[in-house]
Amino acid sequence: MKFLVLISNVPDTTTKIRFVDDNKAFDTTGVQWIINPWDELALTRAVELKEAGGIEKITVANVGESITEATLRKALAVGADDAIRIEAKPKDAFYVATQLAQVAKNYDVVMVGIEASDYNGSAVGGMLAEILGFNSVSAVSGMNIENGQLSLTREIDGGQQKIDVETPVVTIVQKGIAIDPRIPAMRGIMMARKKPLTVVPAVDAEEKTEYISFELPPPKAACKLVDEDNVKELVRLLQEEAKVL
Amino acid sequence: MSLLVYTENWDGKFKKLSFELVSYAKAMADKLNLPVTALSIGNVADDELKQLGNYGASKVLNVADNRFDSLDNKALAEAVAHAAKSENAQIIIFSHNNVGKAIAPRVAVKLNGGLVSGVTALPESFDPFVVKKKVFTQKAFAHVQIDPDIKILTLAQNSFELIETENNAVTETYDPQVADDVFSTTVKETNKVTGKVLLTDAEIVISGGRGMKGPENWGQLEELADILGAGLSCSRPVSDEGWRGHEEHVGQTGKIIAPNLYFTFGISGAIQHLGGVSSSKFIVAINKDPEAPIFEAADYGIVGDLFKVLPQLIEEVKKM
Amino acid sequence: MNFEFTDEHLMIRQAAKDYAERELLQDVLERDAKAEFPARHIKNLAELGFMGMMVDPKYDGSGMDTVSYVLVMEELSKIDAATSVIISVNNSLVCYGLCKYGTEEQKEKYLKPLARGEHIGAFLLSEPEAGSDAMHQHTLAENKGDHFLLNGTKNWITSGNSASTYIVMAQTYPEKGYRGINAFIVDRNSPGISLGPHEDKMGMRSSDTHSVMFTDVKVPKENRIGEDGFGYKFAMKALEAGRIGIASQAMGIAAGALERTIAYSKERKAFGTEIANHQAIAFKLADMAVKVENARNLCLKAAWLKDNGKPFAMESAMAKLYSADIAMEVTTDAVQIHGGYGYVKEYHVERLMREAKLTQIYEGTSEVQKIVVSRTLLRE
Numbered sequence: 001m002k003f004l005v006l007i008s009n010v011p012d013t014t015t016k017i018r019f020v021d022d023n024k025a026f027d028t029t030g031v032q033w034i035i036n037p038w039d040e041l042a043l044t045r046a047v048e049l050k051e052a053g054g055i056e057k058i059t060v061a062n063v064g065e066s067i068t069e070a071t072l073r074k075a076l077a078v079g080a081d082d083a084i085r086i087e088a089k090p091k092d093a094f095y096v097a098t099q100l101a102q103v104a105k106n107y108d109v110v111m112v113g114i115e116a117s118d119y120n121g122s123a124v125g126g127m128l129a130e131i132l133g134f135n136s137v138s139a140v141s142g143m144n145i146e147n148g149q150l151s152l153t154r155e156i157d158g159g160q161q162k163i164d165v166e167t168p169v170v171t172i173v174q175k176g177i178a179i180d181p182r183i184p185a186m187r188g189i190m191m192a193r194k195k196p197l198t199v200v201p202a203v204d205a206e207e208k209t210e211y212i213s214f215e216l217p218p219p220k221a222a223c224k225l226v227d228e229d230n231v232k233e234l235v236r237l238l239q240e241e242a243k244v245l
Numbered sequence: 246m247s248l249l250v251y252t253e254n255w256d257g258k259f260k261k262l263s264f265e266l267v268s269y270a271k272a273m274a275d276k277l278n279l280p281v282t283a284l285s286i287g288n289v290a291d292d293e294l295k296q297l298g299n300y301g302a303s304k305v306l307n308v309a310d311n312r313f314d315s316l317d318n319k320a321l322a323e324a325v326a327h328a329a330k331s332e333n334a335q336i337i338i339f340s341h342n343n344v345g346k347a348i349a350p351r352v353a354v355k356l357n358g359g360l361v362s363g364v365t366a367l368p369e370s371f372d373p374f375v376v377k378k379k380v381f382t383q384k385a386f387a388h389v390q391i392d393p394d395i396k397i398l399t400l401a402q403n404s405f406e407l408i409e410t411e412n413n414a415v416t417e418t419y420d421p422q423v424a425d426d427v428f429s430t431t432v433k434e435t436n437k438v439t440g441k442v443l444l445t446d447a448e449i450v451i452s453g454g455r456g457m458k459g460p461e462n463w464g465q466l467e468e469l470a471d472i473l474g475a476g477l478s479c480s481r482p483v484s485d486e487g488w489r490g491h492e493e494h495v496g497q498t499g500k501i502i503a504p505n506l507y508f509t510f511g512i513s514g515a516i517q518h519l520g521g522v523s524s525s526k527f528i529v530a531i532n533k534d535p536e537a538p539i540f541e542a543a544d545y546g547i548v549g550d551l552f553k554v555l556p557q558l559i560e561e562v563k564k565m
Numbered sequence: 566m567n568f569e570f571t572d573e574h575l576m577i578r579q580a581a582k583d584y585a586e587r588e589l590l591q592d593v594l595e596r597d598a599k600a601e602f603p604a605r606h607i608k609n610l611a612e613l614g615f616m617g618m619m620v621d622p623k624y625d626g627s628g629m630d631t632v633s634y635v636l637v638m639e640e641l642s643k644i645d646a647a648t649s650v651i652i653s654v655n656n657s658l659v660c661y662g663l664c665k666y667g668t669e670e671q672k673e674k675y676l677k678p679l680a681r682g683e684h685i686g687a688f689l690l691s692e693p694e695a696g697s698d699a700m701h702q703h704t705l706a707e708n709k710g711d712h713f714l715l716n717g718t719k720n721w722i723t724s725g726n727s728a729s730t731y732i733v734m735a736q737t738y739p740e741k742g743y744r745g746i747n748a749f750i751v752d753r754n755s756p757g758i759s760l761g762p763h764e765d766k767m768g769m770r771s772s773d774t775h776s777v778m779f780t781d782v783k784v785p786k787e788n789r790i791g792e793d794g795f796g797y798k799f800a801m802k803a804l805e806a807g808r809i810g811i812a813s814q815a816m817g818i819a820a821g822a823l824e825r826t827i828a829y830s831k832e833r834k835a836f837g838t839e840i841a842n843h844q845a846i847a848f849k850l851a852d853m854a855v856k857v858e859n860a861r862n863l864c865l866k867a868a869w870l871k872d873n874g875k876p877f878a879m880e881s882a883m884a885k886l887y888s889a890d891i892a893m894e895v896t897t898d899a900v901q902i903h904g905g906y907g908y909v910k911e912y913h914v915e916r917l918m919r920e921a922k923l924t925q926i927y928e929g930t931s932e933v934q935k936i937v938v939s940r941t942l943l944r945e
Contacts, residue, residue, distance in 0.1 A: 536833060
């Protein structure tokens with residue numbers, strides 16, 4: 001089986017979010033870019049499965065400008081076999097999915113994180129599947145290959161389900177698919193330099209949504225503190241002031 | 246033309262979010278002078294279907310076809326798209342949860358529509374169609390314009406109040422005509438808890454962190470949750486240590502929740518944790534460290550020993 | 566001049582940081598309290614390739630440069646210097662010495678498992694009566710033709726119990742003085758080796774430090790490193806490189822204390838505002854940061870010289886001297902700024918202060934580093 005893991009390049013999760021250009025653009029000054037945490041978990045599981053002998057090849061792909069190559073190199077260091085960067089500024093989810101479709105059609109299993117921690121679209125995986133006519137499974141928290149057949153665990157309301165699904169398929173993965181992202185070994189980091197990273201030109205695609213402007217949430221009022229021996233007062237505030245009890 | 250709402254049920258009862266979605270659609274529909282149609286897939290009794298009318302659905306399409314029980318995304322998307330076409334829907338609304346996230350993008354491609362996910366309010370304008378959504382894991386908002394005629398939205402949970410209206414709903418059985426060969430998901434095993442409050446649907450969530458010291462101390466949290474009818478969750482270190490299951494982990498990489506009241510015990514409030522809970526209406530923090538960042542996010546707090554606070558709290562809520 | 570790190574450098578640094586923050590931090594306080602060896606971590610760090618970082622891949626190492634090594638030592642030491650000293654001894658004393666002066670057979674047999682991290686190495690130079698005074702070795706290695714016979718005691722041996730491979734300096738020809746010293750590779754399980762108790766140290770408590778006694782220990786002659794009488798020079802060369810490891814460790818301890826203190830100063834309030842807003846604190850933070858940055862630059866300069874085949878003995882001594890001294894100053898300031906919190910274990914800075922002290926003492930005290938620097942200056 002051939003796996004394609006989609007990699008988003010996102011600001012480090014501790015980044016202080018700021019906007020520039022009259023709140024029309026995200027301020028990238030001093031931002032450290034990382035692999036989207038859910039994509040990193042997807043890659044980690046793919047590498048584990050490859051080490052167990054179930055996968056022929058893992059490719060990582062990204063739609064982005066050259067700045068994203070460091071992120072792809074890290075994915076190669078973690079254990080992907082090759083990388084593809086589609087040369088384009090990612091616009092909306094449909095635009096990105098259309099770009100990825102030209103690459104993803106050659107794979108059996110596509111893995112993508114449940115959302116990207118920047119624009120929180122949660123849409124690329126589903127759109128890509130629909131464009132290619134692949135099935136898609138969302139909220140995947142476990143993946144195994146048993147006798148050459150893909151076996152998935154997904155989160156459903158109140159629990160989990162084990163399912164079989166025909167390939168090709170887009171799996172939209174979440175926490176649980178792997179516990180911690182894999183730290184690349186030194187050997188992997190050295191090898192990453194020699195692994196192929198192909199740059200593919202963008203295809204024409206429509207942009208269906210546009211980000212007009214951004215805003216930060218209003219500052220929060222200070223926390224009202226209650227004495228440790230006066231829990232009664234806390235309950236009163238929640239009942240009478242917040243009206244949530 | 247109409248607005249179409251994708252509703253969800255849990256063991257035959259509509260989730261609260263379904264009523265939120267219908268209320269939201271109705272508020273928009275009134276401005277556009279259009280009717281709201283609700284789509285229900287699953288085994289839901291007629292009385293329950295009628296409930297959707299209380300929030301403004303004028304028509305309820307009932308798909309009682311157990312082939313959809315396998316939650317095959319491709320088939321579900323085809324069913325929604327079929328209904329959207331037959332209802333001539335201009336705006337299609339899903340919840341921003343696992344189900345909505347799975348189906349809405351597929352429906353958007355099928356109908357050549359524009360999708361915005363995680364919407365938090367009614368559109369700011371209809372022409373151009375602009376909505377507000379959360380970005381950067383709830384640390385900011387964006388205003389997004391949808392260009393195509395068909396607009397598809399996933400609504401962030403707890404971002405719209407329930408509004409009851411006069412009930413004029415008609416329910417009808419609906420066949421979305423999805424062929425057998427579209428279904429390609431086989432369910433082998435289901436493990437689900439019934440009769441417990443769904444974390445993502447709970448109005449009150451009780452959450453424990455590393456300050457709880459160990460899994461043996463969770464009894465009091467469970468008791469409190471039982472009395473309040475609350476969901477139970479935990480921070481990442483707790484699930485990583487194996488004190489509680491991963492399904493209870495809330496935070497940026499775990500479940501994202503938005504209850505009315507989020508009660509934390511011994512959670513310091515790392516930025517990654519807050520990313521998953523900051524849409525809660527009210528946050529209460531109980532932590533012995535006055536410097537813990539959770540107090541920056543909380544509305545009410547107690548700086549003190551949670552093991553002293555918990556028994557008192559249980560006594561107080563019992564009296565309610 | 567180019568101060569830019571390569572993409573690989575950044576990735577390696579991140580890998581070390583991720584491991585330290587995710588894994589070492591979890592049990593560092595507990596291991597310090599119980600003086601427990603970090604066996605699980607050493608195994609994991611070996612799998613990541615940190616035990617033989619600069620060893621050629623043909624001997625199962627990672628083939629990294631010394632700059633990478635500095636970055637890794639800094640990140641690990643910010644969190645846990647007791648673990649990083651095990652890494653440092655293995656990499657820059659033991660593996661480095663064997664790489665540079667070992668025979669092909671010695672490399673096959675001993676270097677490979679050390680570089681893979683399956684074996685841990687220890688470097689046995691100090692003696693009860695010869696710490697800084699390495700020229701006067703009392704441990705004897707009698708030349709018996711096909712083997713040497715070791716007798717004597719070595720002190721303060723890092724990984725004394727956990728190591729499988731010892732590098733031992735001992736006197737073969739007392740009449741020749743330091744020119745009679747040899748260095749040997751000694752199997753830890755050789756008959757005649759016994760250990761003193763686990764030293765109950767002030768800091769670096771989870772690294773296991775022992776004295777090691779040799780009683781008629783037979784060492785095959787093929788285990789001698791280099792020519793007959795090369796031992797003193799070997800030890801000095803190994804220490805030249807080793808100093809970069811300990812210098813980076815000291816700098817990392819200081820950098821870790823600084824990071825914690827900055828975070829604390831931005832959270833802790835006094836007199837109605839975060840203490841970082843008080844100039845007395847803010848200026849102290851600035852002084853600490855300048856010291857850390859100076860130390861980092863000295864470490865990287867020494868590493869760069871070594872990577873480029875240039876002499877680095879004086880620069881590595883400067884780096885070790887300066888980094889160790891400022892580590893003591895910066896960690897002391899860190900505890901002071903933390904106030905009462907700084908004096909309790911939970912906040913880590915008191916531990917960093919205890920760890921910093923050792924960096925002024927081991928692998929050449931600060932005074933010995935001054936000897937190295939001044940002798941180089943005055944040589945012409």
